[in-house]
Amino acid sequence: MNIETNPLDAVLAEARGFLGERLSTNTSIREQHSKGEDANPPVLPDAVAFVETTEEVSRLLALCNRHGVPVTPFGAGTSLEGHVVPVRRGISLDLSRMTAILELNAEDMDVLVEPGVSRHQLNDYLRDQGLFFPVDPGSHCSLGGMVATRASGTNAVRYGTMREATLGLEVVLADGRVITTGGRTRKSANGYDLTRLFIGSEGTLGVVTKIRLRLHGIPEATSAAVCQFDSLAAAVETTIMVMQAGIPVARIELADADQMRASIAYSKLDFEPLPTLFLEFHGSPAGVTEQAEAVEAIAADMGGKGFAWAHDAEARNKLWKARHDAWWAANALYPGCRGITTDVCVPISKLAEAIVGAKEQAVAMEQNTCIVGHVGDGNFHCVILFPESDPRGLERAWELDRRIVAQGLALGGTCSGEHGVGLGKREFLAQEHGADVLDVMRSLKATLDPKGIMNPGKMFPGN
Structure with a gap:
């Protein structure tokens, strides 16, 4: 038998x-x-x-x-x-043991890495070459994960996301076949763009094993500044005016009053708990000064409370570490609570309506929230904090998330600007894209992974 x-x-x-x-x-x-x-x-x-x-x-x-x-x-x-x-x-x-930096082409400003390499590891390696990799989600994530989720972060307003930063990939398909997409050239006009298909596919179509990335020269001059406002609306409107004026800021980040309260306590910052913009400028010394003065003038017209400058690297690093630690700071603000985060991104002209509306929704539902955002490209995160001891706490947090997403979609936005779909955003895909688009996505999945073994249960409802 x-x-x-x-x-x-x-x-x-x-x-x-x-x-x-x-x-x-x-x-x-x-x-x-x-x-x-x-x-x-x-x-x-x-x-x-x-x-x-x-x-x-x-x-x-x-x-x-x-x-x-x-x-x-x-x-x-x-x-x-x-x-x-x-x-x-x-x-x-x-894939965390695949940490080799395989090939650097300094003159062409590209590099080939394995997926377990972190952005910190890569930038440490590149520093002596006068180059850097700009995509900065803030966490100690791997480059393979950043490709899989189409990550972005604080520098995206100037340098773009992983979509713009990735020149090519080596991918292992579900049946074990190994394919190479893209290449070292900065443009190509032949065949389907398979590189972009796998960027953001979240491990549902294949496993990325090599990544070719576009690099940038380290700016000649860098300066950072902080500006505070009496209202959330004024801070957001300042951002909109800066972007519409075409000022090439490298980073422009928002923290609302609650997030600043959390960050002041967690990161020992010497600021008031007010809505705050964090800014950074890259370029020549004269260019950086010109950009900063233009932004400062706009902020002053909106009631901004002057710039606190951070010229030296140590001061800038402290400032951006506090911004990168915002998630942990928010979760530490209310003992016994944990957070989920929204990831709405809207057209820049709708940003004030989206962010102020999200805060109003939270107040109406009596939910504790902290808002941070890569506001230069219309993306913001509302960290919704709920008591773990409350049996309905998580569901109430998800309900607020749904309302914020619904408002973002109504304003022409997306449910996820950088975190991806995973499990948390699956329910919004049909609402955002429509049934026909989801059918096409499912057909691609079925073609590349007919047995459905690759990260099942993700991306599509019912997958």
Whole structure:
């Protein structure tokens, strides 16, 4: 009598042959790979595979595809929308050991890296070359995860997002085939743009194993400033006027009064708890001065309380570290609470209506919130803080999230400007794109992953 082998057992048995102890079923390691920084319930994978080469990724995916075992890619685990939660269990594919910087072409300003490289690691490597990689989400995320979620961040207003920064990819498909997309040229007009297909696909179409990135020269001069306002509306309107005036600011970030209260306590800042703009200017010394003076004049007309300058690197780093720590500061503001975050992005002319409206919705629902935003490109995050002891706390937070998203969509915006879809934004896709667009997306998924093993349960409702 033939006894059929359990598909998972078959995968584990064969994978141990080429991964050895790097295939783990240890409970604590599985727990570490059960979720990211989101509020979704954790799910333990059946095993965690620590891969180190493209060949290992290819062999493992081919094996899992043959047996129908789910695979969920895992980078640094910093995602906020549940991308790394292995909702169908299976294998958590950890790429964090693929950390090689493979090729630098300084004259052409491009670099080839593995997906486990962090942006901090890359910029440390590039500094002596006078180059830097500008996409800065703020967290210690991996470049593979940044590609998967089409990340952006504080510098996007000037340098763009991962979509603009990525020249090409090496991708392992669900059946183990390895393909290379794009290349080193700055433009190409032949065939389908497969690079852009995989950017933002969140591990549902394949696993990125190499990334070719566009680099930039370190600016000759850099200066940062902080300006505070008596009202949230005045701070946002200042942003709109700066962008409409065409002033090429490198970063323009917003923190509302509640977020400033949190950041002052958490990061020991010497500011008032008022709506605040954080700004940075890149260019020549004369250009930086001209940009800053133009912004300062606009802010003064809107009641801004003067610029607090940060010229030296140490002062700028302290300022931006406080901004990057905003998520942790917000979560520390109310003991016993945790947060979820919205990720609405709207046309710049609708920004004031969206942000002020989000705060009004929160007040009406008696919800504690902190607002931060990459407001130069119309993107803002409302961190909704709820008491973990309240059985309905999370659902009430999601309800406020839905209202803020609905308002953003009504203003011509999107439910996610940079965090991606994952689990948290799936319900909004049909509302934003329509059923026909979702059908096309599903058909692409079915073509590249017919057995549905790649990060199942993500992106589409019912997937």
